[in-house]
Amino acid sequence: MDVFLPRSLEEALAMKAERPEAVPLAGGTDLMVELNFGRLRPPAIIDLTRAAELATHRQEDGHVFLGAGVTYAAIVNELPGFKPLVQASRSVGSPQIRHRGTVGGNLGTASPAGDALPVLAAYDAEVVLRSQARGERSMPWHAFLMGPKKTAIAPDELIVGARWARIRGPGSFSKIGTRNAMVIAVAGLCLVIDEDHRRVNVALGSVGPTIIRATPAEEQISSAMASSGAWQDPSTAVSEQVIDEFAELVASAARPLDDVRGTAAYRRHGCRVLARRSLAWALSERRLPTWL
């Protein structure tokens, strides 16, 4: 086994071009477990933690770029304006895990339970990839996440980060699990209200083979808010019936399975509860716009 310690993204890409079978290593919170338990014996490992470019984030012309190597701890400290992303990051593992774990690693693992993923999906984020030979390309999150633990990355590519158009409006990430910390979600949900486009985006994690957008529910609530005039006037009440319908549509978008962490029925119910709560939070925040 070879270990490479590139000092920049450029060097890392050159190594990946030469050794496409080499496995990139960021925070190691997924990969090291595989290595420690002998489930993975890669011919080579490329450490990405010295590639400073990957650990950066920036905002430019209404867009946000989040480097693949930004840790959850850094998100919590440095990106307070992105509440759903911060909430998801705070819910990951423990302080020790958040100091190492990265969004790039969450994307690379592509687990349906990856907590950053529903947030990227609700933001309509693109995943930015780069190779030495072909340069940079990006694709929507749903094209990148092809299935459980399966992504569209090419063997000579690295994930550079995620990019999305900044959304103006309230939102949240919440998840259901057995403890307040160190928990793989039984169900996770990110809801984001996009005031400029008058849309509500809802993404679900842990309740299907990959992240799911609850499109019928999004359309129902967006148009109900349009016909009641709630978009123009945030104080307009959204009826209980509309909220019930919304929660029901979110629950029916889930494609859960029974497993050791929960039954399909429980997961679906979890989505219903998370949907109601996050819509209620967002609607009340619209009345007192702390997100501005």
Place this chain on the structure above:
Amino acid sequence: MGAQRAKVADVVVRTRVNGEWREAEVWPGASLLAFLREQLGLFGSKNACEQGECGSCSVWLDGALVCSCLVLAAQANDREVRTVEGLTDAGRLHPVQEAFVEAGAVQCGFCTPGFVVAVADLLEKDASPSPATVREALSGNICRCTGYAKILDAVNLAAARLLERT
């Protein structure tokens, strides 16, 4: 595992551990935890789960609290590591260690080094943490013996002692 390790070439890792540069050859896939224990003979950091769940291997890597079982030893090359061994001062226990002894927060002791490191980390950042902050800060450390009550007592005692000193 031993046989498999013998077959592959080792890498040399050089790390500043508790203020002193240390260098050793290690299997390329070895964790920082294995490096500290097996190569450097620092047995304070414990190996219980090797999957980031228990926190008994907690150390500081460039000042950040991490599970050393989830860091590749080579990733710590040229970096600064501080372990539980680095907390004692000229053979004198750190106030957090003293508090664990006095509060009876140690039973089998296996989790203790990890807790001591996590508590020291917390109190360096927040001298008088709220109960919720303490629980959150220790959520990555598992103890199978004490039921945590005495560990929380030890945190309060350590916090009080450290505040007195300053």
